[in-house]
Amino acid sequence: MNPQEYCQRKAAQSGSSFYYSFLFLPEARRRAITALYAFCREVDDVVDETKDVGIARTKLGWWRQEIANVYHAKPQHPVARELAEVVGTYGIEEAQLQEVIEGMAMDLEYNAYPDFEALKVYCHKVAGLVGILAAKIFGYQDTRSLDYANDLGIAFQLTNIIRDVGEDARRNRIYLPLHELAQHGVTSDDIVSARETENFRKLMEFQFARANSYYDQALSKLPKVDRKAQRPGLVMAAIYRTLLHEIHKDGFHVLTQRTALTPLRKLWIAWKTWIRG
Numbered sequence: 001m002n003p004q005e006y007c008q009r010k011a012a013q014s015g016s017s018f019y020y021s022f023l024f025l026p027e028a029r030r031r032a033i034t035a036l037y038a039f040c041r042e043v044d045d046v047v048d049e050t051k052d053v054g055i056a057r058t059k060l061g062w063w064r065q066e067i068a069n070v071y072h073a074k075p076q077h078p079v080a081r082e083l084a085e086v087v088g089t090y091g092i093e094e095a096q097l098q099e100v101i102e103g104m105a106m107d108l109e110y111n112a113y114p115d116f117e118a119l120k121v122y123c124h125k126v127a128g129l130v131g132i133l134a135a136k137i138f139g140y141q142d143t144r145s146l147d148y149a150n151d152l153g154i155a156f157q158l159t160n161i162i163r164d165v166g167e168d169a170r171r172n173r174i175y176l177p178l179h180e181l182a183q184h185g186v187t188s189d190d191i192v193s194a195r196e197t198e199n200f201r202k203l204m205e206f207q208f209a210r211a212n213s214y215y216d217q218a219l220s221k222l223p224k225v226d227r228k229a230q231r232p233g234l235v236m237a238a239i240y241r242t243l244l245h246e247i248h249k250d251g252f253h254v255l256t257q258r259t260a261l262t263p264l265r266k267l268w269i270a271w272k273t274w275i276r277g
Contacts, residue, residue, distance in 0.1 A: 003085075031086065043100065043104045048171075124150065127157035140229060145230060148233075152236075166257070185199040
């Protein structure tokens with residue numbers, strides 16, 4: 001299996017909504033975004049699947065060196081080798097990829113965030129930056145498209161946080177800002193024990209409203225001149241925002257279940273959004 005095939009398999013196996021936005025891209029851009037996405041999956045898997053924190057830190061350290069090798073030496077991992085083929089073409093900077101790794105490493109240092117400002121730093125590193133890099137690959141003329149992409153990435157991450165409250169709690173992580181839990185009369189123990197109270201639903205309504213506002217904020221920043229080029233991001237936005245509204249419609253039962261869209265529905269949303277332009 002060559003590096004390109006490895007990245008394609010990594011992206012397809014994830015079943016992520018992001019994969020559906022790649023389908024309509026020209027081959028060169030599809031290859032680049034698939035490599036970027038495979039990199040994000042690799043470093044995220046280190047944190048999520050390695051139970052020993054020391055080993056996880058060592059693995060992320062290895063990835064930091066491997067990303068340095070992409071720019072200055074000869075990388076070994078198939079994802080890094082594939083990245084080496086595309087970073088120059090699309091202006092993907094080493095410092096930005098290293099910052100994504102820093103964001104993933106935050107999960108090894110923190111299992112909760114005191115307030116939204118602290119959480120937003122994390123969201124920027126693990127999702128906003130990825131949005132910016134994706135926007136570079138899709139192509140842009142107006143630099144405001146990078147601001148749009150950062151906000152859109154944060155919107156995606158906020159959606160993930162809402163969807164995965166229960167799953168994250170079982171991993172001893174609470175991404176909902178602790179200050180906001182206190183404001184709504186919800187305790188960390190309520191989250192861990194899956195107590196779906198009226199206060200919890202009000203807390204989730206608050207999280208939903210903020211995530212929704214980030215989609216609006218992002219889309220308002222997308223310059224018209226770049227709308228066609230940035231259609232893959234708009235596909236992702238349509239899929240993720242549909243998921244967010246499904247969670248809302250279902251009544252925020254996120255402590256005990258994980259809402260998901262079917263692959264067929266994702267494909268339909270992707271196609272419909274793409275042809276609308």
